[in-house]
Amino acid sequence: MLTRRALLDSALHVFAASGFEAASTRTIAAGAGVRQSQLTYHFDSKDVLWRAAVDHLFGRFDHELIAAIEPGPDDPASLFARSIRALVRAVSRLPELNRIMVHEATGDSERLAWIVESHVRARFEQLETLWRALRASGATTLDAEPVIIYYTILGAASLLYVNAAEARRLVRSDPSHDVIDDALIEAHADTLVAMLLGPSRPSARARTVKRG
Amino acid sequence: MLTRRALLDSALHVFAASGFEAASTRTIAAGAGVRQSQLTYHFDSKDVLWRAAVDHLFGRFDHELIAAIEPGPDDPASLFARSIRALVRAVSRLPELNRIMVHEATGDSERLAWIVESHVRARFEQLETLWRALRASGATTLDAEPVIIYYTILGAASLLYVNAAEARRLVRSDPSHDVIDDALIEAHADTLVAMLLGPSRPSARARTVKRG
DNA sequence: GTCTATAATTAGATAGAC
DNA sequence: GTCTATCTAATTATAGAC
Structure with a gap:
């Protein structure tokens, strides 16, 4: 069961980096520190592994999203602003989810149909509700x-x-410091909230982070 | 030379749909109506073909961008709004460019380094200039x-x-009509301009297109 | 300039020992 | 549950006829 989890984590990264077809099951197994044949023991096929990895990934994403949302008043504008900030933080911490989505969504497929109905549609409708309230x-x-x-x-x-x-290639300056740091992420969240709701909606977290 | 052009157009679509590694040279050749070996005759390798296809794609994108920009006053706000509208129209008409970018930019590579220095950096600096003026x-x-x-x-x-x-899967309603039509694209451009510059900057084109 | 044929490598999946 | 070994099929690249 430990191998299974290691395979899911490795699969998540390899599928996000390469897409389904270009991802090699040997590479995924190597990332988990096991042999390729372990993969068809714990999962029936590459396709089954992919679905399990995507389920695992959306679960982790929900965890990031909940951890990133700040407490605050529940009027529509505040709720919306805090949701947008949490979204920016979550996608910055788990970019693998959106990478897998763009890999799959460039063309129609069985996998796309599955991921839309299993995971995307509910989230789409959730944002729709939030937006209507706003x-x-x-x-x-x-x-x-x-x-x-x-x-x-x-x-x-x-x-x-x-x-x-x-x-990172476009703006590389000091190689010892990643340009995509917490300050940039918070500034990005500020910008997106300002674009959607107008200026002057500072977050609680923005003031505690040094700005670049 | 006609085969060369056909190969470039086919390569552009296949690379955008699948990414570099998952794209098959046989599929690209079939899309151009020729044999696989033609590919190494006109281009030395899959990698050389990819670079040529990307050059070709950026050329076509510039053409779309120029065709999509409306005439108007050259004050920074108007120039910026018209540039954003042209951008939305161009990416909607040639999504292959941004698909190739996300395929390549999910991880660092020689190909990413090449595409950034050959094509992206100049455009990045162009937007930077436009933004500073705004x-x-x-x-x-x-x-x-x-x-x-x-x-x-x-x-x-x-x-x-x-x-x-x-x-299309998220909002499929009437199967005979694509939900991503000109009206949606113009509404999308309107929304983005309003997010960046505030409300009430109607485009010349928006009024001539039926709204959904 | 286009073709057929094939070499060399790698892919996902499977068989069977332990 | 994990391993080694292998099967079948697909890949890119190349050789050489026309």
């Missing part, structure tokens, strides 16, 4: 269909971390 | 480092089209 409260003047809001927010929140290797 | 004009209250602005805007503009297959 609109009804009058806290935003933005008006667009949910699908536009969903992909605009998710893209704005995730691309910096999905493409982190590119971002 | 800031100086006082047309936005948003304040963030260029790398945050770059990935927030690009992610917000591109994810809907990069993940188009997923978006």
Whole structure:
């Protein structure tokens, strides 16, 4: 059962880095410190492993998301702002989820159908509800269909971390210090909240982090 | 030379759909209607073909971008708004570019280094200049480092089209009509401009397109 | 310039010992 | 539950006829 967990963690990273087809089961096994044949013992096939790894990944993501949300008042604007901040923090800590999504969503497939119905649709509808409450409260003047809001927010929140290797090449300055640090992540969250709700909605956490 | 062009177009689609490693040279050749060995005749290797396809793709993207920009006054705010609208239109018409970028940028590599220095850095600096002019004009209250602005805007503009297959599954209603149509793209551009510059900056094109 | 044929490597999956 | 060894099929690249 320990091997199983090690395989899931390794699979998560390899699938995120390479996509399903380019990911080698031997590489995944090596990352877990076991032989390739262990993989078909604990999981029936590469496809079954992929689904298990994605379930595992969404579970970890939910954990990150809950850990990242700050307490605060439950009016729609505050709730929305705190949700956006938590989203930015979670995708920055677990970029593997959004990497797997872009790998799979570039074309239609059985795997995409499965991941949409198993994991994505519920989250889409959750944001839709949050957005409708925000609109009804009058806290935003933005008006667009949910699908536009969903992909605009998710893209704005995730691309910096999905493409982190590119971002590091674009702005590399001091090699000893990662440019994608907590201060940058909080500044990013601030920017996205300001874009969606207007200026002057400081977070509780922003003041405790040094700004770059 | 006609075969060469056909191979480039096919390669562009296959690399965007699958990523470099998972893309098969036989599939690319089949897409161009020729044999696999033609590929090593016109290009030395899969890697050389990839670079040529990416050059070709950025060329086509520039063409889309220029075609999508509307005439208008050249004050920073108008210039910025029209640039954002053109960006949304271009990425919607050629999502292959951003798909290839996410495939490559999930991890560091020789190919990533090449694409950043050959194509991305100049565009990054172009947006940086445009952004500084906008800031100086006082047309936005948003304040963030260029790398945050770059990935927030690009992610917000591109994810809907990069993940188009997923978006179609999320909102499928009438199967005979694509949900990602011109009206949705213009509404998306409107939303992004409003997020960056505030409400009430209608485009010339928005009024000529039926809204969903 | 395009083709057929194939070499060399690697992939996922399986068999069977322990 | 883990291992070694191997099967079958797919991959990129190459050789050489026309």
